[in-house]
Amino acid sequence: MRFETLEQLAEICRQENKTIAEVMLEDQARETGVSREEVFRQMAEYYGVMKEAVRQGLTGNTKSRSGLTGGDAKKVSDYMQQGETSLGGPAAEAMAYALAVSEVNASMGRIIATPTAGSCGIIPGVFVSAQERFGWEDEHLVKGLFCAGAIGYVIANNASISGAEGGCQAEVGSAIGMAAGAMVELRGGTAQQAVHAVGLALKNCLGLICDPVAGLVEIPCIVRNGLGAVTALAASDMALAGVGSVIPADEVIGVMLEVGSAMPAKHRETGKGGLAQTPTGRKLTKELVEQRRRKAKEAKAPAKED
Amino acid sequence: MRFKNVFSIIGPSMVGPSSSHTAGAVRIGRVARQLLGSQPETAKMTLFGSFAETYWGHGTDLALTAGLMDYDTDDQRIPQADVLAEEAGMTLEWVQGRGNGPHPNSVKIQLTGGGRTAEIVAASIGGGTIAVYSLNGFDVQITGEYPTLAVKHSDSQGVLANMTALLSRDGYNIGYMDVDRKGRSGDAMTVFELDSAPEESTIQAIRKLPHIKEVTMIDLTKRS
Numbered sequence: 380m381r382f383e384t385l386e387q388l389a390e391i392c393r394q395e396n397k398t399i400a401e402v403m404l405e406d407q408a409r410e411t412g413v414s415r416e417e418v419f420r421q422m423a424e425y426y427g428v429m430k431e432a433v434r435q436g437l438t439g440n441t442k443s444r445s446g447l448t449g450g451d452a453k454k455v456s457d458y459m460q461q462g463e464t465s466l467g468g469p470a471a472e473a474m475a476y477a478l479a480v481s482e483v484n485a486s487m488g489r490i491i492a493t494p495t496a497g498s499c500g501i502i503p504g505v506f507v508s509a510q511e512r513f514g515w516e517d518e519h520l521v522k523g524l525f526c527a528g529a530i531g532y533v534i535a536n537n538a539s540i541s542g543a544e545g546g547c548q549a550e551v552g553s554a555i556g557m558a559a560g561a562m563v564e565l566r567g568g569t570a571q572q573a574v575h576a577v578g579l580a581l582k583n584c585l586g587l588i589c590d591p592v593a594g595l596v597e598i599p600c601i602v603r604n605g606l607g608a609v610t611a612l613a614a615s616d617m618a619l620a621g622v623g624s625v626i627p628a629d630e631v632i633g634v635m636l637e638v639g640s641a642m643p644a645k646h647r648e649t650g651k652g653g654l655a656q657t658p659t660g661r662k663l664t665k666e667l668v669e670q671r672r673r674k675a676k677e678a679k680a681p682a683k684e685d
Numbered sequence: 686m687r688f689k690n691v692f693s694i695i696g697p698s699m700v701g702p703s704s705s706h707t708a709g710a711v712r713i714g715r716v717a718r719q720l721l722g723s724q725p726e727t728a729k730m731t732l733f734g735s736f737a738e739t740y741w742g743h744g745t746d747l748a749l750t751a752g753l754m755d756y757d758t759d760d761q762r763i764p765q766a767d768v769l770a771e772e773a774g775m776t777l778e779w780v781q782g783r784g785n786g787p788h789p790n791s792v793k794i795q796l797t798g799g800g801r802t803a804e805i806v807a808a809s810i811g812g813g814t815i816a817v818y819s820l821n822g823f824d825v826q827i828t829g830e831y832p833t834l835a836v837k838h839s840d841s842q843g844v845l846a847n848m849t850a851l852l853s854r855d856g857y858n859i860g861y862m863d864v865d866r867k868g869r870s871g872d873a874m875t876v877f878e879l880d881s882a883p884e885e886s887t888i889q890a891i892r893k894l895p896h897i898k899e900v901t902m903i904d905l906t907k908r909s
Contacts, residue, residue, distance in 0.1 A: 383686070407691045421692065428698055428759070443702070445742040484701030487744050487764040494694045495812055496704040502695075524695050531694035536686045540694070541811045543705075557694075594739040596702040650739075671741045 380406045384629045385533050385574045392570035399560070399570050400522040403529035422528075423521045425491045429480065429503035432490050436479025443485040445667055448597040452479035455605070469512050470609050477504025477608035481601040494531045494540040497547075497589075497596045498554035500604030502527055505558040505611050509565065523565045527557040530577055538635040542589035542648040545639025551603045552584030552635065556628075558611035563618050578624025580614035581631045586638050588646035590653025593664040599654055697813050698759040705790055706736065706743035709809025711763065712905055714752015716817055716829055717794040719903045721803035725753055725796040729778040733786025733793075736809075749792065750777060757908055758813060787818050823865040823874035829905045831860055832882035836891065837899040840866040840873040847894045852877065855887045872898070882907065 382388040382402070391402050408415045435441075439453030455475040458464070464471040481500035484490045493502040506520050531540065534553045539545035559580040560573040568576075592598040624631065645652030654660050688694060699708040718725060730749055732740055740746050744764065751766035753775065762769055770777060782793065788808030796803045807817040817827045820835055827833050838844050845864065852859060858880040866873035882904050892900050 380686075380689075403691055411690065418691075422695065425695060425698060443742075444744055487700055487702060487707075487747070489698065489700050489759050489761055491696055491698050492704045492708070492813065493696075496699065496701050496708070499701070525691065528691035528695040532688055532691060535688040535694060540688075543811060593742060594735065595742040597742075649735075667742060674741070 380410060380532065382406075382529075382533070383536065385530065385577060385632075386627065386629050388529060388533065389570040389574045398522070398526065399529050399564055399573060400525040403525040403532075407525075419521065422524050423517065426506075426517060426521050426524060428489055428491050430507055432480040432483045432488060433476045433503055433507045435488055436481075436483040437475070441479075441482035441486040441488070443482075443595075443597055444487060445593065445595055445597065446670075447592070447595065447663060447667075448485050448601055449482055451601065451605075452476070452482055466609065469508060470612055472511075473504045473508040473608040473612055474605045475504075476508050477501050478601060478605040480504060481604040485595075485597045485601060493527070494535065494553055494557070495542070495550045497542060497600045498550040498604060498607070500601070501551065501554040501607040501611060502558045502561070504604070504608035505562055509562065515565070519565065523561045526564045526573065527561040530557045530560045530573075533629075534632055534635070537629070537632045539639055544647065545635065546642045546647055547587040547589040547603065548584045548635055549639055550589065551600075551607050552581055552587055555584055555607045555611045555614070556580045558608065559614035559618070562611060562615035566615070566619060568619050572618045574628045575622070575624045576614045576618035578626065578628030578631045579617050579622065580611060581628065581635060582624065582626070583610060583614070585631070585634055588642065588653050589648040590646060590655045591648065591650060592655045592660045593667050594648070594650035594655070598660075598663075693812065699813065700759055700761065700763040703743045704813040705809045705811050706739060706745045707748045707763075708758040708813035709790070709815050710736075710745045710748035710792070711752045711756060711758045712813065712815050712829055713792060713805070713807040713809065713817070714749040714794070715755055715905055716752075716807060716815070716827075716903055717796055717803060717805045718753045718755050720805060720820055720835065720901055721796045721798055721801060722901060723799040723801075724755075724773060725775055725798040727776045727778070727797045728753055729780065729795040731780045731782040731793040733782040733784070733791045734789040736790050736792055737781045746779060749794070753796070788816070820874060820876065823867075825863040825865050825874050825876045827863070827876050827878060827903070829903065831878040831880065832906060833903040834877045834879065834883065834888070834891070835901045835903060836875045836877070836897060838873055838875065839896045839898065840868070840870050841896045844873075844894070844896050845875060848875065848877075848891055851887065851890055851894065852879070852883070855883065855890075857881060857883055857887065
């Protein structure tokens with residue numbers, strides 16, 4: 380790719396009078412030797428999977444294998460039908476859709492990792508709800524995915540998109556930044572405004588630890604996806620209003636790396652700290668282990684090695 | 686740059702819940718199956734570290750089994766893979782490994798089928814990306830990101846030169862290669878990660894070279 384930082388990306392867009400999405404699509408095609416049409420087609424297929432995951436998740440038929448989660452997207456969606464939400468309709472819808480996709484993930488349904496499975500709800504939540512609200516064609520949203528991908532590419536290479544490396548800020552935080560920047564571009568903002576949205580969004584996620592109960596991509600991951608979609612919308616609004624990230628986005632990404640590297644192992648996807656080690660987190664983990672033992676007796680699960 | 690592709694950020698398309706414990710596990714299972722060259726009749730999986738601790742909630746067992754059936758990461762049959770494998774006549778055995786294994790998320794898979802055996806040790810290192818540490822007891826590393834040729838041969842002078850010359854003649858670029866031998870003049874294994882999948886005619890030509898014992902194609906880029 381021709382860019383390593385968001386500042387370089389915005390500068391290419393300005394000089395060539397292109398959107399971030401166009402630059403990403405071009406660079407991807409050139410770098411991999413695959414035609415633009417084929418690259419676009421694959422991304423369009425991925426957007427189709429995201430929309431299907433939203434639909435599936437809203438049915439509420441999303442009980443996870445552990446039994447710990449499922450059905451929350453439908454609760455929010457039903458609640459929205461009953462009257463005014465505190466958030467307001469469109470943001471509540473984005474939240475419900477993000478929960479839906481994350482619950483589909485936890486129940487072994489099909490999703491697109493954006494950038495990971497643990498943070499797979501935020502981008503579809505923001506995109507699919509915005510598509511319905513603004514009446515955009517699929518093609519517009521597919522371009523948005525290239526924009527989100529370009530932002531994620533910079534974060535992944537300059538900080539991290541792995542909870543085990545950099546905590547939840549690397550997964551949910553990255554997804555929020557990607558969704559916020561893409562939303563700015565989808566609504567006609569400039570590349571520079573999109574980059575400000577990334578900076579604003581990431582600043583609000585710095586330090587978020589990865590502390591899943593029993594090590595599963597469920598608690599608190601699903602809820603963080605729902606709330607993350609709302610944050611992404613808010614950051615895009617700030618940027619479109621002309622609010623800038625005083626600390627440039629690339630410098631905020633540098634802080635993500637600094638904070639992620641300093642994070643103790645117990646807060647990096649090991650289940651050994653944070654919410655996973657609360658009295659309730661430990662109790663749920665213990666129950667799961669017992670449940671697994673029962674199942675193992677019935678079936679074919681790990682015996683001890685001789 | 687660790688990431689070079691927009692589809693490693695937006696993607697893979699996968700069945701949840703975890704890119705490392707589910708999608709990565711599918712890909713490891715697929716490497717083992719392709720190394721065997723046919724559907725396994727028996728499969729013994731020894732799980733280490735986080736794979737052993739959290740496999741059940743993440744469906745790592747289903748994912749590995751799905752890989753043994755040669756399913757891709759987004760195959761919606763993954764949640765039923767155990768039942769489907771049993772119906773297909775596969776016998777599965779799950780063992781909790783002692784010690785740490787080579788990585789916190791690692792597994793050893795031993796397969797039999799079609800009168801052959803295959804064994805791999807591999808780990809899922811994040812975001813669906815995997816690292817294979819050994820094939821059939823040889824310490825050769827592959828990623829599964831590229832079409833990969835695994836060639837068992839005797840450790841003789843000129844074997845590597847013959848193979849690379851042949852790949853070059855047929856227009857294939859080698860991105861990475863790794864060799865391990867049991868001992869001087871003993872058995873050896875060479876793996877080639879190629880930029881594009883070789884035609885069957887090239888694979889046949891390698892089989893006909895002197896001192897070649899076995900040529901296996903491992904290609905996770907091919908849709909199942």
